[in-house]
Amino acid sequence: MSPSRKYRLTLERNFYVWILLLFIGILGYLNFQILKSFFASIGWAIVIALVFYPVFEYLKRFFKYRGLTALVTIILVIILFLLPFIYISYQIILEAGELIKGVNLPELIEELLTNSVTIKILEKLSFITGGDIKSLEDMIKNEISGLLKEGALKVAHGFSNVMGFFINLILTFFIAFFFLKDGDQFVKKIGEFLPFAEADKVSIRKQIKNIIYTTFYGGILIAMLQGTILGITFYFLDIPSATLWGFATAVASFIPVLGAFAVWGPASIYLLAKGFILKGIILALVGTLIISMIDNILKPLIIKGRVNLPLIFIFLSVLGGIKLFGLIGFIIGPLVFSLFVSFLEILKNFIGGAEHV
Structure with missing residues (x-):
């Protein structure tokens, strides 16, 4: 073959190749625009399929197809998780309404800030405002009020789109079905x-599996367990709005350092301050x-050896x-x-000459 013909070929x-890459790029972008509304459903479907794949493998022994x-x-996932979630959501809405009606928020914040234990804590933190405790109290009041208002608006907005939520939920389970069926x-x-x-x-697949397992079992499942235990404790102590x-x-539980203590700690102090000594001690x-102990013992056991990333990077x-x-x-x-x-x-490793990680 002549050099000129070889050059032409x-x-x-x-x-x-460039024309093919151009069409792939255009079609890839169009597919992204078509599917981007369903990314959340696809993501949760992948999580469901991966987390419950061992259940799927076990059930294959009893079913032919x-x-x-x-x-x-x-169906098992819906019964075990979705139905309790719907019931809990309904209870949260009811209890949140009752709590808003029955609680005088400014008075509650004032009681907490004037408690002897709280005063000692504020004295140690007063360096933030140059030793002025009053300014620190005002700052905390404003921050709490702002957070509660913002949280209420977000919750109201979230529950206002109930129909969209259920449509996405149905779509998620529909996609998860096909991921389980044809995942391999x-x-x-x-x-x-x-x-x-x-x-x-294999390394990439293992990394994806480990991250999803860790975030589900070490995050979501731990959070559900801690919330359930504290909710049951509140119920038996006859404290209102136990589900909420x-x-x-x-x-x-997802807050670094504080975790679930951010709820049960102030609640215990409040009960002790109001004279409910036994309830405060039990809580x-x-x-x-x-x-x-769930955070300190169970969570490390779940994530041990699965994820080798520094905690700060995972949090961020x-x-x-x-x-x-x-x-x-x-x-x-x-x-x-x-x-x-x-x-x-x-x-x-590729640049260094290794064949794989």
């Missing part, structure tokens, strides 16, 4: 497009010996993920960060 090949097994698995084929097909060694593909406070505990004991990626993607960002944030680190390691 190379030009033609490059031209076809994968489709039927996937359907039974989704999806993973295999995606793996075919990754230009990595097989060991690197249990939900608040589950949310607070403090349950919080210290049970709820906090969770906050950033939630801000960017919404609630599903709780999982997507750490996942994106861990995959970024994994790809850097693949690149480092």
